[in-house]
Amino acid sequence: MKELGGRIRRALSTRMGFFVLAVALFWAKTLWAYNTKFNLGSTGSFQHLLLALNPLPTTILLFGVALYMTGRKSYVTMLLIDAVTTTWLFANILYYREFSDFMTFALIKGSSSVSNNLSTGITNIIRPSDFLVFLDLIILIVVLAFKLVRVDMRPVKKRVAMLISLLAVLLFGANLQMAYHDRSGLLTRTFDNNYIVKYLGLNVYTVYDGVKTEQNSAVMDKAKASDLDSVKNWLKKNHMSGNVSYRGVAKGKNVIIFHLESFQQFLIDYKYDGKYVTPNLNKIYHESDTLSFDNFFNQVGQGKTSDAEMMLENSLFGTSEGSAMSQYGTSNTFQAAPAILAQSQGYTTAAFHGDVPSYWNRENTYKSWGYDYYFSKSYYKDKKGYEIGYGLKDKIFLKELTPWLEQLPQPFYAKIITLTNHYPYPLDKKNVTIPKTKTGDDTVDGYVQTAHYLDQAVGEFMRYLKKSGLDKNTMVVFYGDHYGISDNHKKAIAKLMGKKTFNDFDVAQFQRVPLMIHMNGLKGGVNHTYGGEIDVLPTLENLLGVDSSKYIQLGTDLLAPNRNQTVAFRDGDFVSPTITKVGSEYYNTQTGKKISHPTKAQKWQERASLNRTTTMLSLSDRIIQGNLLRFYHPSGFTKVNKGDYNYKLSATKKSLKKLQEKKKTSLLYKNGNKSTIDDYVTDAPELSGSSNSSSSSSSSN
Incomplete structure (x- = not known):
């Protein structure tokens, strides 16, 4: 044994021996x-074989770079490559x-717009076992530091190094x-990053994503007016008039x-x-003057909340990677709901959000969409304990x-974006x-605690x-922007839903979110x-009463008779009343x-729904990118x-005062310039005993 x-x-004290050890440890982890x-x-055994194979080609190729170097520099390079990957x-x-997805360069590029409070989520995401991915690196450093293996100063022949690189390329070719x-x-035809990682590995996915990001940049430079022809032709063939009644x-x-x-x-x-989690929303949902939809699905991708906003305001999907608002919100031309309503019917438009405006x-983006006002965090009183x-x-x-x-x-x-019912659901x-x-x-x-709090609000x-x-x-329109519990928590979801198991089909059905349209006198149900x-x-x-047919919008009126009911998901899956697609599998929607x-x-239904789904996603990407x-x-x-809009507090005060005097239709003006804030009653413990007038109300006169 000693021998x-x-x-x-x-x-292991040879350069090649250390290389094999490093590759083996990295592959295993x-x-x-x-x-x-x-x-x-x-x-199946074939996919498991591919999963086991796919880390090897890129690991051998990357670590093999160190074999072209001499002495200690070779070992240091190998450790650095290991550390970065x-x-x-x-x-x-x-x-x-x-997020049940992998990071993209597009996401990283727009990371500054979502970085605020990111640490709040990360501290709740990390698990101790996550750090085990660094174990191989620690082992390599330890065996070198304590001279359990010695540094081999002899150079590796260039021919050998090249053969190893060639081996990596051949392995990748076989893998592909x-x-x-x-x-x-x-x-060439995928909307799900999981497939690329499953078949080719994370490193290949990273390169693939980098190439796609560069290609997307080139798309905008090369785009021309005739590129819209296919979009307009599809819309003409698939146009559905709104419900006349x-x-x-x-x-x-x-x-x-x-x-x-x-x-x-x-x-x-x-x-x-024994207690309803959302009694107020339940009441609204069932009222006779509320149109409620019980088969309404979120269709977001990596952009999550921002994707939901993109669809809500533009009837266009978020992009396949990252956030369309982060990537294209500043530069692109949009024909969004705020601008449409302002120009066609004289609406004043505003968005309300209790966080920083850069999020x-x-x-x-709101300037590109034509929002007159954006009331973000600086517009509200903010004391200790308010956030x-x-x-x-x-x-x-x-x-x-x-x-x-x-x-x-x-x-x-007015769009009001709530926040408290946000992961990791602290209260x-x-x-x-x-x-x-x-x-x-x-x-x-x-x-359920943060959802209940939201409902009370x-x-x-x-x-x-x-x-x-x-x-x-x-x-008043209520809608859920995206899932609150991801499919990484299937066991917990099954318990919540009173089910023994929770499979991929159940996950697809679990993407339902509320949509309620409430108005006095509206024929609901x-x-x-x-x-x-x-x-x-x-x-x-x-x-x-707005004619939507003259705009580039991919959705259809939910109340229209005989409408196509295929709901496209951002990853290329879909759900319909009869068939649900998850990955490469199809399910009977009614039986599961x-x-x-x-x-x-x-x-025929599978082909038709898949074609509609991929076409809509492709057209949307073409429009935005x-x-x-x-x-x-x-x-x-x-x-x-965009230059017409200024969301600074001083500019907003000045503009609102001028506009109120001109139009004379605001609630404040009609109330004799007397604020209605006293009509607002809240049991928020942070506000108990405080005056009803806030910093914002006092500054509004």
Whole structure:
């Protein structure tokens, strides 16, 4: 045994021996991470073989660079390459845990717009076992530092180094051929990064993403007006007129959009510990003057909240990587809801958010979309204890925004972005009014508490609307922006839903989020049509009497009869009333059973829905990445000039005062310039005993 140990030590004390050790350790830890930290969905012996093979080619190629160097420089280079690639793997483990996806250069490029409070999420994401990915690096450093293996100063022959590089290339070629055998078009027709990592590895995915990012930059430079022809032809063939009986029923009404952060449909009528989690939203959902949709899905990608906003305001998808708002919000031409309503019907438009204006590049994007006002964090009183997680607590935020809301000349279009129900769902004890769930998953168990708090805040706001009289002339829209609990928590979700298991089909169905359109006198009810966030804008336009047919919008009115009910997901999957696609599998939507032997009719439906899904995603990407709307000039619409908007506090005060005197339609003006803030009642403990007038209300006169 001692002799064997000596032989191993002597072998490792050669340059090639150390190289083999480094590659083997890196391969082992990467394979461990693939199987324990990611959900790549490998099935069958062939895919498991590919998963085991794919770390080797790039590891050999990268580590092999050190073999071209001499002496200690070779060892240091190998360790540096190991450190850099390991750090990238570690970063992806953390990102994947929260977003079920891998990092992209586009995301990194826009990271400054989402960096605020990022540490709040990271500290809750990291697990001790994540640091095991650095174990191989530590082992290599230790064996060198304690001279368990000696540094081999002899150079490696260039011919040997080149043969090793060639071996890496040949292994990659074999890997790629095997991958294409199992999934043709892997690199040319995919919307899911998991497939690339599963078949080719994280390092190849990184290179692939870098190439795509560079290509996307080139697309915009090369785009021309004729590129819109295919978009217009598809829209012409697939145009669906809005529901005639609802056309214009809300014309001239104020519109308030409630962006319910991370709020999922299952929370409606959900009870825990004998108590409804969302009693206020339940009431609104079931009222006779509320149009509610129980098969409404989020369709976001990596951009999550920003993707939801992109669809809501533009009826265009977010991009396949990163956030469209972060990447294109400043530079692109848009024809968004705020500008459409302002130009066609004289609406005043405003967005309200309790965090910094740079988040998701909102300050620049909102100017591109034509928002007159953006009331971000600096507009509200902010004392110790007012914030939690990603900004102002919802109860405080909603009360603080009302002095600004009452100054908006009517009709107005106002989007309110809530924050408290945001991962990792923290809530201080004084605001907790419902116990945590007991799934054993810390990420999941606080979700009902922050959702309940959000619901209470909504209830307070709705009571204010009624007391102030705004409800008589206002349409309020509530929608959930994206999932709150990701598919990395299947066991916990199963417990919440009272199910024994929770498979991929269940995850797809779990993407339902609420959509409620509430207005006095509206003919309501629960609508069962299948639709998604891409369809909200055309639906609202029909209700408001706006002709959506002249704009480039990919969604359709949710109330339109005989509409196509295929809901496209950003990764290329889809759901419809009959068939659901998840990865390469198809399911019967009604039974949840996998369709192993599809009928002729089912095959036709699968092809038709897949074609519609991929076409819509491709057209949307083409529009955004090529900035094609700069070439499109709908009648009656003037291109938004971003220079016309200034979101500084002093500029906003001046503009609002001037506009109120000119239009004489704001709630404040109609109330004899007396604020309605006293009509707002909240039980927020942070505000108990404080004056009803806030810094914002006192500055509004």
